[in-house]
Amino acid sequence: MNSTLTITRREFRSNFDSPIAYVVIALSLLFVGWLFFSQFWTVNRATVAPLFYYLPWAFVFPIIPAITMRLFAEEKRTGTIELLITMPVRDRDIVLGKFFATLGLIAVLLVLTLTYPYTISRIGNLDLGPVWVGYVGLLLEAAAGIAIGLFFSSLTENQIVAFFLTLCSLFGLWAVGFLSSDTNGPLGNIISFVSFERRLSPFSRGLFDVRNAIYFLSVTAFFLLATMRSLESRKWK
Amino acid sequence: MATDVMIHTKDLTKRYENFVAVDRISFDVHRGEVVGFLGPNGAGKSTTMRILTCFISATDGVAKVHGFDCFDEPLEVRRVIGYLPQRAPLYPEMTVHEYLDFCADLRQLPVGESRKKSVRRVVEVCGLNSFYQKEIRSLSHGQRQRVGLGQALLHDPPVMILDEPTADLDPNEKREFLTYLRDIGSNRTVILSTHNISEVEYACSRTLIIANRDGKGGRIVADGPVEAIRAQGGTVRYQIAVGAGDSGKLPSGRELRTTLGEIRGADRVTELAAPDAKSVKVEVVGAKDADIRGELRRAVADKSWELLELGRELPSLEDVFRELTLAEDRRDRLPAAAAAE
Numbered sequence: 025m026n027s028t029l030t031i032t033r034r035e036f037r038s039n040f041d042s043p044i045a046y047v048v049i050a051l052s053l054l055f056v057g058w059l060f061f062s063q064f065w066t067v068n069r070a071t072v073a074p075l076f077y078y079l080p081w082a083f084v085f086p087i088i089p090a091i092t093m094r095l096f097a098e099e100k101r102t103g104t105i106e107l108l109i110t111m112p113v114r115d116r117d118i119v120l121g122k123f124f125a126t127l128g129l130i131a132v133l134l135v136l137t138l139t140y141p142y143t144i145s146r147i148g149n150l151d152l153g154p155v156w157v158g159y160v161g162l163l164l165e166a167a168a169g170i171a172i173g174l175f176f177s178s179l180t181e182n183q184i185v186a187f188f189l190t191l192c193s194l195f196g197l198w199a200v201g202f203l204s205s206d207t208n209g210p211l212g213n214i215i216s217f218v219s220f221e222r223r224l225s226p227f228s229r230g231l232f233d234v235r236n237a238i239y240f241l242s243v244t245a246f247f248l249l250a251t252m253r254s255l256e257s258r259k260w261k
Numbered sequence: 262m263a264t265d266v267m268i269h270t271k272d273l274t275k276r277y278e279n280f281v282a283v284d285r286i287s288f289d290v291h292r293g294e295v296v297g298f299l300g301p302n303g304a305g306k307s308t309t310m311r312i313l314t315c316f317i318s319a320t321d322g323v324a325k326v327h328g329f330d331c332f333d334e335p336l337e338v339r340r341v342i343g344y345l346p347q348r349a350p351l352y353p354e355m356t357v358h359e360y361l362d363f364c365a366d367l368r369q370l371p372v373g374e375s376r377k378k379s380v381r382r383v384v385e386v387c388g389l390n391s392f393y394q395k396e397i398r399s400l401s402h403g404q405r406q407r408v409g410l411g412q413a414l415l416h417d418p419p420v421m422i423l424d425e426p427t428a429d430l431d432p433n434e435k436r437e438f439l440t441y442l443r444d445i446g447s448n449r450t451v452i453l454s455t456h457n458i459s460e461v462e463y464a465c466s467r468t469l470i471i472a473n474r475d476g477k478g479g480r481i482v483a484d485g486p487v488e489a490i491r492a493q494g495g496t497v498r499y500q501i502a503v504g505a506g507d508s509g510k511l512p513s514g515r516e517l518r519t520t521l522g523e524i525r526g527a528d529r530v531t532e533l534a535a536p537d538a539k540s541v542k543v544e545v546v547g548a549k550d551a552d553i554r555g556e557l558r559r560a561v562a563d564k565s566w567e568l569l570e571l572g573r574e575l576p577s578l579e580d581v582f583r584e585l586t587l588a589e590d591r592r593d594r595l596p597a598a599a600a601a602e
Contacts, residue, residue: 030366034352041354103350107412110314110346111367112339259318261277 027113031121032128039091039129048090049133052082060140070148072141076158076228079137080220083130083162083169084198089190091129092173093183095122096255100181115255119248123167123174130166134159154230161227164240165220169194171247178254194220265292266325267420267450268313273322274478275308281478282308285322288469288481292419295446297461298454300471301586305479306454307347309471310424313452314344326420340368343418347425349409353398357389357408360397364412383411386441388434402429410438423453427460439464458579462487468578472586482585487578494576494584496528499545501557502535506567517541520560526553540569546576 039045056078063074099105108118141155169190176189201221204212216222223236268290275283283305290296300306311317312324315335324330329337351360361380370376384390387407392400397408406429413421427435442451443464455461461468468490470483483490501521505511512520514532521543522530529546536542547553554573561568576584 027367027369030363034355034363038352038354103346103348104352106311106316106346107344107350107409110316110339110342110344111364112336112369113367114336258316261317 027117028120028124031108031113031118032124035095035122035125036128039125042094044090044094045129048087049129049136052087052133053136056082056137057140064144070144070150072144072150072155072158073228075137075140076162076224079162080165080198080224083166084194085191087130087133088166088169088173088194089187091126092170092177092190093187094177095126095174096178096251097180097183097186101183109255109258115252119174119251119255123170123248126170126174127163127167130170131163134162134166151230154228157230157232158228160232161224161236164227164237164244165224168220168240168243168247171244171251172197175247175251175254178251266290267292267294267327268452269323269325270309270313271323273309273312273324274320275305275312275317276320276478283312283319284474284478284480286471286479286481287322288484290450290452290467292450293447294467295442295451295465296453297465297468298452298471299456299458299461299468299582300454300479301473304471304473304586306471307424309479310344310346310422310452310454313338313422314342315339340416341419343413343416343421345409345413345421345423345426348428349406351397351405351408354396356396357393357400357411360408361411361415364415368416370416379415379417382417383414386414387411388437403431403434406430407434419449421449421451421453423451425455426453427455427457435460436463458577458582462578470582470585483581488575490581491575491578494581495549496546496576496580496584497549498574498576498580499547499554499557500533500542500570500572500574501545501561501568502540502542502570503561504540504567504569506565508565511539512541512564512566514541514543517543517566520564521545521557524553524556524560526551526556542570 056075059078060074064071096105099108109115141150141152144150145152172193173186173190176193177183177186179189180186197218197220199221200215201219204215204219204222207215217239223239226233226236266289268288270289271287272285273283273287274281274285286305286309298306298309308317312319312331313326315331315338318332324332326338327341329341331338352363355363361383365376365380370379384393387410389407389411392404397405400408406426410423410426413423427438430438439460442453445451446464446466453465465487467485468483468487469481470490471479472482474480474482483493485493503512503517518530518532521527526547527545528548531544531546533542533544545553545557552573554571557571558568
């Protein structure tokens with residue numbers, strides 16, 4: 025079996041061997057569901073827009089930092105990384121295996137949230153096109169966030185440090201978007217360019233813009249490569 | 262006769278920012294050799310093993326395993342080695358069965374009867390049967406160590422690199438494992454680091470001693486079969502048992518020590534536990550190039566004691582190890598000001 029797939033399988037299963045995945049998913053579903061439906065009855069319109077507003081926030085805090093913090097930090101702390109790396113696998117297999125396993129966990133979470141649009145489609149007339157595009161956007165944003173979390177986890181043995189570094193980075197990349205409306209000139213352009221919020225909002229309105237997809241994929245690729253370099257750096261330290 | 266070089270290092274050096282961990286070490290290990298890698302803590306044993314397993318890279322020098330370069334061909338090297346790092350780090354949430362299956366997948370052992378056979382062999386050799394379906398988190402240290410050994414043996418590798426493999430095993434498990442190593446060592450290469458010298462004497466056909474020198478990184482200070490290394494020591498030991506004899510009075514340990522200590526060439530005299538109440542036993546340490554058995558015999562006769570036993574033997578491996586590595590250890594224990602002088 026392909027080494028990346030072997031590692032993906034093990035990592036995906038190990039998510040469910042610790043309570044973190046269950047707690048984070050359950051709390052996020054409850055919290056986002058509560059916010060979503062409380063707005064839904066107020067607006068009184070068949071829309072899932074609140075879902076695409078609150079779920080990215082839940083990704084920033086706590087979902088992605090919580091599920092990525094242990095990926096390398098825990099292996100470094102316990103020493104299992106040494107046994108894994110000295111197997112006949114490439115560093116890239118290890119990084120991609122962990123990445124896809126975590127993306128799989130997010131996919132499980134997103135599938136569970138499908139109950140919200142499903143419920144609304146039963147009681148109202150919901151346009152499903154924007155819903156699917158919104159989910160694609162969420163998955164792309166999650167992929168970028170996971171790659172960032174994976175990178176910070178590879179820098180330290182301390183899960184808490186990895187958690188906060190990821191949280192601060194994601195929060196910065198998300199919240200910086202709120203400054204863009206008040207900032208003009210080149211700085212405003214830069215903020216709009218890097219902001220996760222600005223990049224994601226077209227998806228949540230049902231607009232699939234290839235440039236935004238490429239942006240998220242580029243961030244993902246950049247941080248996956250950075251993680252591979254970080255893992256490789258053990259050789260030279 | 263072993264001829265194939267399975268592990269080759271030449272001027273292997275690992276420098277960190279502030280210190281040199283391994284300093285230009287060179288050695289070859291051949292097929293069919295079980296090599297004990299001895300050295301005090303911090304001498305560079307684990308660093309050397311980590312370079313050989315491609316976990317870290319050397320700063321300088323050459324390291325090859327089975328002809329593959331550890332720097333340029335890490336995947337090929339990892340395919341031919343079975344490695345057990347210190348403390349056998351394993352995934353606690355997996356069962357032993359799942360873990361071995363995971364390792365077999367990573368090692369790309371084909372699924373089917375041959376894989377089952379490999380797993381069965383490992384389960385039998387490492388004694389994993391009684392906890393095969395248990396989660397690793399519930400196992401004792403010794404059981405985890407055995408699982409770690411299991412994964413290192415799973416693909417029947419021609420080269421095994423084991424970092425303190427018996428650290429958490431009980432005496433029976435240790436002996437069983439060492440016997441197994443000795444058996445499999447006839448047609449493959451094993452290099453194991455340990456602090457336990459008796460294990461090296463029991464299982465290893467050859468010993469490498471690595472020690473820090475002059476405050477620098479680890480260097481090879483002895484290399485060869487156990488007997489040859491023992492012969493490298495600068496001392497020999499005489500064991501003497503004495504009875505009352507014509508004097509009619511058994512000497513005290515102190516009396517015997519004083520008498521023998523006056524002989525020229527007897528550098529150190531230590532009392533040993535006597536086998537019975539009718540004798541006193543001491544050990545005399547002297548220079549290797551002198552034989553003072555005649556003087557010892559005469560000194561005993563002069564006191565009219567009876568000489569029950571007199572033997573001359575090379576120092577133990579432990580003595581040589583201490584002799585070769587203690588100087589640096591003492592240096593480490595000096596107060597900072599004295600060390601800086």
